[in-house]
Structures are given as structure tokens and as C-alpha cells.
Amino acid sequence: MNAKRILMLVGDFVEDYEVMVPFQALQMVGHTVHAVCPGKRDGDTVRTAIHDFEGDQTYSEKPGHNFKLNATFEGVDAGQYDALVIPGGRAPEYLRLNAAVLDVVRHFFAAGKPVAAICHGPQLLAAAGVLKGRTCSAYPAVGPDIGLCGGTLAEVPIDGAHTDGNLVTAPAWPAHPAWLRAFLKLMGATIG
Template sequence: MAAKNILMLVGDYVEDYEVMVPFQALQAVGHTVHAVCPDKKAGDKVRTAVHDFEGDQTYSEKPGHNFALNATFAEVRAEDYDALVIPGGRAPEYIRLNEKVLDIVRHFAAANKPIAAICHGAQVLAAAGVLEGRSCSAYPAVGPDVNRAGGRYVDIPSNKAHVDGNLVTAPAWPAHPEWIAKFLQVLGTRIEL
């Protein structure tokens, strides 16, 4: 397996598990992962939020860890990367306002490179206009965004993932085992045990 260079788009109050787990898991199997945030550089940190499901009408939110970025957003060239990861949390609602973020997402979609988005990450896909004719899972509250962007929202259990070609999506962090496994399949990653 040739190791892939993977770009991860994050921002303050990204969901803690949804940034930490794939960042570490993808590196553990040999890939290079660069986590970037608009207006921040390598060594800067973003705050994270822990979203939990405790029986309320929506998730609860608690402070998470600080997450250190390992690359500089201003230096990112999308063509240098083989795949894209967009974690959820609150970050997608505002990083989607950054035109360079949208251009990066459009590059991966146009080049048919693997894209993994979880939870609210689909807000960035919708804003970039890359969901037309595609099926996509997301946190249920993001379903209307997916549909309005010309996609088809797929309502699946929170521990499941959905694949549509190069696009791997899931509703929330309970889906990590399946979401990451399916993303690794789309990446063509082979793990020898």
C-alpha cells in the first residue's frame, strides 16, 4: 500500500472524537494527515467540543481537548493531497464561509478523490455545491442542508456509515469503526495483521 496524504479541515469547536480518532487512526495505518484551520498555522490549537447523546432532543455539548494543528492553512495546495476528511461539531457551520475551504472541497470532488465527512461535516459539502445527485448521511439536523444542496440525505443509525462512490459519510462519532473502515476501503488501504 502506498501511504496517502490526507487533508483534514477543522476549526474551533470541532467535535473532539471526530477530529482526534480519525487523525490518529489514519496515521496508525501509515497515512500522513495534515490538520488545518482557516487563519491558523502549524502549532496553533483549536478548541474541541464533546457532543454526547444523553436522551435530550439534541446532543449535549461539553468542553473537549485542545487539538494541535500540524500544517498551515495558507500553505495548503489541494492537489498535494490524496483524500479529504471533514469532521463535525460546530466548526463546519462557519468554516464553510471561507471560500478557500469551499475551493478545496470542490477540488477533491471534481478529481473524484476520497472524501470522508461525519456529522455536521456535510454542511461544508453542501456549501461547496458538491452533493448534487449524491447520497450522503449526516447528523439528522443537517439532512435538510443535504437535500437543499441537491443531494439525497440517507437516514441511517448513528453507528453506521454510508458510501456513495468516493464519498464516505456517517451521522456521528458512534459510527467511527464503520466510517473509518469504509474510508480505508475507498482509500485502498491494506492492513496486514
């Protein structure tokens, strides 16, 4: 598989594992990954949060690491990227209020480029209006967002992933092996 240029949309309180693991794993296999955040520049950091599943009615949240950005959002040309990654956590909740972020998301769908979103990441997809008639997975609390915009929530196990055309989604970080495998396949990798 040829090396790809991948854009990753992040913000403060992105889920720690959902940003760190794909960022490192995709680079490990030879891709270039640019992590960007509106209002922050290359070299700035975003704070992360660790979401854990400990038997409560919802996930618990703990402080995570600081994640260093390696590109600047302002001036990003989505046309220069082959694929998009949207981690979850709380960041998608407010990033979806940014019109420029929504335009970036729309570009990848209009061009049919691979998109990987996990956990609360589909909140951005719903806000961008790209889920109508599509099926995707997400953290269960995001299900109403998906339904209200004309999409269908794919109910998969917490360690499972769902692919619909150019979109691969998963409910949370325990799905990293399945989610990243499916994303790599969308980008042309042969996985044994």
C-alpha cells in the first residue's frame, strides 16, 4: 500500500486512547498523520481524557496526557489529504459548532475518501449532514444524533467496527484492532 496523507481532527478533551493509538499506529505503518485543532498551532497541545468502562451507567472520565499537535488547522487544505480520522471524547461535541471543521468533513465525503470515526466522533458527521441514508456505529449516547440526521446506528459490540462505503466507525477504543484494520483496508492495505 502506498503511504497516505491522513488528517486527524482533535480538540481539548479528545479521548486519550482514541487519539494516541491511531496517531501512532498509522504512522508506524508508514502514513503521514497531521493532527490539527481549530485555534491551536503546530506544536501546541490539547488535553485528553481517558474514558473507561467500569460498570457505571456511562463511562467514567479521568485526566489523560497532553497530546502535541503536529500541524495547524487554519489554512488546512483538505484536498491535500487522502483520508480523515475523527477520534471521540468530548472534543467532537464542540468542534461540530465550527463551520470550517464541518466543511473539512464534508470534503472527505464529497470526494469519497476514507473516513474513520470512533466513539463520539460521529457527532461531527451528524452535524456536517453526511450521514443521511448511511449506517454507522458510535458510542450509544450518540445514537439519537445519528438518527435525527437521517442515519442509522449500527449496533456492534464495543470491540467491533462497522463499514459503510468509505466510512468505518466503532463504538469506543476497545474496537481499535477491528476499526484500524477496516480503515487500513479502505485505504488499500492487504490485511492477513
